[in-house]
Amino acid sequence: MYKIAVLGDRDSVLGFKALGLDVFPVKNREEGRQRLHRLARENYAIIYMTEQLAAGLEADIARYKDEVVPAVILIPGKGGSLGIGMSNVTKSVERAVGADIL
Amino acid sequence: MPATTVNPTRMELTRLKGRLRTAIRGHKLLKDKRDELMKQFMDVVRENRTVRAKVEQSLMRAHASFTVASALMSTKMLEQSLLYPKQSVELDMSFQNIMSVEVPVYRFQTKNQDPGDVYPYGFAATSGSLDDAVDALSEVFQDMLKLAQIEKASQLLAEEIEKTRRRVNALEYVMIPTMEENIKYITMKLDENERASTIRLMKVKDMLLKEAIEAKREQEASAIKAFEEKSGAPDEG
Secondary structure, eight states: OBEEEEEEOHHHHGGGGGGTOEEEEOSSHHHHHHHHHHHHHTTEEEEEEEHHHHTTOHHHHHTTTTSSSOEEEEEOBTTBOOSHHHHHHHHHHHHHHSSOOO | OOSSOOOOSHHHHHHHHHHHHHHHHHHHHHHHHHHHHHHHHHHHHHHHHHHHHHHHHHHHHHHHHHHHHHHHSOHHHHHHHHHSOSOOEEEEEEEEEETTEEEEEEEEEESOOOTTOOOOSOSSSSOHHHHHHHHHHHHHHHHHHHHHHHHHHHHHHHHHHHHHHHHHHHIIIIIHHHHHHHHHHHHHHHHHHHHHHHHHHHHHHHHHHHHHHHHHHHHHHHHHHHHHHHHHHHHHO
């Protein structure tokens, strides 16, 4: 059985606790980075991460991009969507096709 | 000239021709694989975009309700309300094979089956906005799971397409032309050798003929001389 984690600033992720997901509020980027790598080693198949936190951790997230487990999925935090998640979709198209054709 | 040194032998030529055949066949197969992957990938990515847009929108609504709730309630109360969830989620993962790319498929099970009973707190001390937020989150959760599945699939497919594309290009623009050039080089070299040996034979034959003619001439000359000597002696005598 796998688990689902939610990673981000306290106010953005607290609500997910009601759904029964494992919530890990982090205060700063460094803590987020360590938490992300630790969760990836544990039994977490999906790690939701706020875009605000992900903004400085591109390299760390890219490490799990080609792995089947875990899936690191960006979600907008409390501050609104930064468009990083959407641009990642575009990036994967560019990676596959060589140009953004959508 | 080929970039690497190849032995211009018949054996090498046969080997190279076999390799070229395999390379061309592999190239065709990989190209088909790339095209099919691309087709699948475009579908997945399109869905990814729509699901992501939907999730982001719904999440923003949930966040808005949550912000209102956290403004109406004290931080301590809010945390206390959410501290012990009623609900728990277990995730089951299986794999789906898209063109030999293993893509995860998630299935989740909630411990609490009743969707109306997700609030882990009493209603007396909490704001209605918190209910809205939790409601919105539990609604969007289905889509979030779908998003995770699709996004992972699109990432894995993108990686596979990139790999396949590189292989196709390497075969098409490097391997196959090099091999063709090597084969051409060997054929030319072998033809050249053959011509050389023909010429050599002709030369040798020429030389032999010349020698034979010379020998014949010498023989004839000496015969004439002998004849002259024989017939000339009585004239003088």
